[in-house]
Amino acid sequence: MARLNVDGPIPESMAMIVGGRLGYWILKTFWPGGCGREDGAMPAGLDARLRQYFGDDFFEQIRGKTVIDFGCGPGHETVEMARQGAARVIGIDIQQRMLDAGEAHAREQGVAERCSFVTHTDEKADFVISKDAFEHFDDPEGVLALMAGLLKPGGRVLAAFGPTWFHPYGGHLFSVFPWSHLVFTEKALIRWRSDFKSDGATRFNEVEGGLNGMTIHRFERQVAHGPLQLEVLDTRPIRGLGLLRHRWLREFGSSLVVCRMAAR
Secondary structure: OOOOOOOOOOOHHHOOOEOHHHHHHHHHHHOOOOOOOOOOOOOOOHHHHHHHHHOOOHHHHHEOOEEEEEOOOOOHHHHHHHHOOEOEEEEEOOOHHHHHHHHHHHHHOOOHHHEEEEOOOOOOEEEEEEEOOOOOOOOHHHHHHHHHHOEEEEEEEEEEEOOOOOOOOOOHHHOOOOOHHHHEOHHHHHHHHOOOOOOOOOOHHHOOOOOOOOOHHHHHHHHHOOOEEEEEEEEEEOOOOHHHHOOOOHHHHEEEEEEEEEEO
8 A cells, every 4th residue: 555645845836935044033033833634533423524525425435445544544534434334444544553542442332343454455435435645645546546446346536635736724734834845945844843843754755644735736737647537526616715626726725636537
């Protein structure tokens, strides 16, 4: 399975401008302990959230089906899909601690016999689900090909991810204020992060989870060159700013990208 970080730098076209001692000083002075945007616990109302992402009929679609939760993390969605009627759900992740957490959660919820948590699988599925991952994969095109190979005939990939790179908070943990990840240089941001994180990361791609600078245009281009085809692509704007759904503005205002893909 592909790693969930990215090899290589963010493209030069996305380069930042405030760096060196000045950039680091500003970040250290005003945000000495980070910005609190690290991934946290899954929010309550997970069933409603999955419907919001993938449609009101999502659980009806997967009932009695085999589902792969690609990049399952601690298995919250994996277990919820089993609880809601999926016949079998396979959670895939590269981190063993996440797989262990998923197995424990499945036992607690009484669905362990219908869930498995693995680093890879050859089993085919009716649905491959991916949530909050495409902005992190090191090789998104390779992941798309891998997902295509995991589908049964007539199967579908359902993916939801964001915010993408040009969103005000597309820098995730580096977004201390809107578009700050486009203002400060990568070196300044990484140096600032090293004050409260000791994992030795020196690039965006090396932080836990990684960031690959994914944009909507880049995602569309990668799908167009691969074995999957887009059936639906829905870019959902920042709440209250529907104008940003327009194709020329969506890169700066889409808080979520939701799509359905099928094999060509």
